[in-house]
Amino acid sequence: MSNEWPLWEVFIRGQHGMSHRHVGSLHAPDADMAIKNARDVYTRRNEGVSIWVVEAVRIAASDPTDKAALYEPSASKVYRHPTFFDIPDEVGSM
Amino acid sequence: MAQDQALFEYLLRLGDNTLVLGHRVSEWCGHAPVLEEDIALANTALDLIGQTQLWLGLAGEVEGKNRTADDLAYLRDAWDFRNLLLVERPNGDFGQTMMRQFLFDAWQMINLGRLLKSSDKRVADIAEKASKEVAYHLERSGDTVVGLGDGTDESHQRMQAALEYHWDYIGEMFVSDPVDAAMVKAGIAPDPASLRGEWDELVGRYLKAATLKIPGDGYVHKGGKTGQHTEHLGFVLADMQFLQRAYPGAEW
Numbered sequence: 001m002s003n004e005w006p007l008w009e010v011f012i013r014g015q016h017g018m019s020h021r022h023v024g025s026l027h028a029p030d031a032d033m034a035i036k037n038a039r040d041v042y043t044r045r046n047e048g049v050s051i052w053v054v055e056a057v058r059i060a061a062s063d064p065t066d067k068a069a070l071y072e073p074s075a076s077k078v079y080r081h082p083t084f085f086d087i088p089d090e091v092g093s094m
Numbered sequence: 095m096a097q098d099q100a101l102f103e104y105l106l107r108l109g110d111n112t113l114v115l116g117h118r119v120s121e122w123c124g125h126a127p128v129l130e131e132d133i134a135l136a137n138t139a140l141d142l143i144g145q146t147q148l149w150l151g152l153a154g155e156v157e158g159k160n161r162t163a164d165d166l167a168y169l170r171d172a173w174d175f176r177n178l179l180l181v182e183r184p185n186g187d188f189g190q191t192m193m194r195q196f197l198f199d200a201w202q203m204i205n206l207g208r209l210l211k212s213s214d215k216r217v218a219d220i221a222e223k224a225s226k227e228v229a230y231h232l233e234r235s236g237d238t239v240v241g242l243g244d245g246t247d248e249s250h251q252r253m254q255a256a257l258e259y260h261w262d263y264i265g266e267m268f269v270s271d272p273v274d275a276a277m278v279k280a281g282i283a284p285d286p287a288s289l290r291g292e293w294d295e296l297v298g299r300y301l302k303a304a305t306l307k308i309p310g311d312g313y314v315h316k317g318g319k320t321g322q323h324t325e326h327l328g329f330v331l332a333d334m335q336f337l338q339r340a341y342p343g344a345e346w
Contacts, residue, residue, distance in 0.1 A: 005128075026129075026130050027128060027129075027130060028130065029241065032237065033237065033241070036134070036233070036234055036237070037130040037133075037134065039230075040130065040133050040134040040137050041129075041130060041133050041134075044133075044137060
């Protein structure tokens with residue numbers, strides 16, 4: 001049995017932010033304590049109004065060695081960017 | 095006892111409780127068992143010191159002798175301190191520290207709840223600010239007591255020992271004296287004895303979940319509220335007050 005508490009990834013929604021952002025990670029025995037620890041470690045300077053934690057082992061991640069297959073094909077498909085439209089002046093900035 | 099004198103004494107009790115406990119908790123800074131607890135303890139200590147500034151600041155104002163919160167914190171000797179003996183008790187291991195914190199947090203939460211309705215608006219305002227911080231302290235210390243009490247054989251045994259170590263110092267939180275009577279009469283603060291039922295219920299609930307056995311009521315150590323302290327307070331003050339004593343008026 002490991003003596004270490006599991007690792008948790010912490011996501012905080014800031015006062016003015018629209019979505020939760022990953023801010024770091026910490027150790028805690030369970031989800032409830034992970035939220036408390038996140039409050040103490042990551043919101044001491046008024047950074048947030050909402051906290052999410054997720055156990056790091058629960059996160060499925062892409063494999064960095066697959067990056068050629070995953071990401072390179074989109075590099076040559078410039079038409080996927082919506083840069084070929086003429087935006088009428090009255091629309092303003094988008 | 096003149097009401098202002100009694101109020102001054104009462105405010106010293108509140109401010110000295112948070113000052114001495116805040117200092118005790120700050121002693122863990124850099125020494126806690128894990129990084130997360132280290133930061134959490136430092137946050138708690140800072141909250142308590144912040145509350146001290148408010149209570150002792152008001153005490154100085156009520157006294158009317160131009161003493162600031164800093165003067166009261168750093169330039170009084172042990173016999174002028176009015177904190178409960180519980181908060182000056184040594185940190186011991188992490189469990190002993192968290193048990194002391196829990197027993198005090200529960201009392202502080204209930205007391206502040208009553209102070210919200212104080213006839214003195216200055217007292218009610220400080221209570222309102224502090225009660226938000228203390229609600230979190232209690233949640234954290236209570237969960238830790240439950241987690242460690244209902245944990246491994248060793249953590250359970252340590253928490254039971256911690257509970258027994260502190261238990262004889264609980265009674266002082268509920269002892270009423272003439273200062274308290276004057277506060278009750280003026281509608282400023284509750285009778286400490288009236289807090290016991292709620293405290294027993296709250297603490298009992300956590301300790302049951304923690305599978306800890308509540309010791310029988312034994313001797314009640316008291317005296318802190320009138321300036322008779324354990325030998326531990328002198329060491330706390332020697333550490334806390336050193337700089338102002340050695341270099342009077344030093345600022346940074």
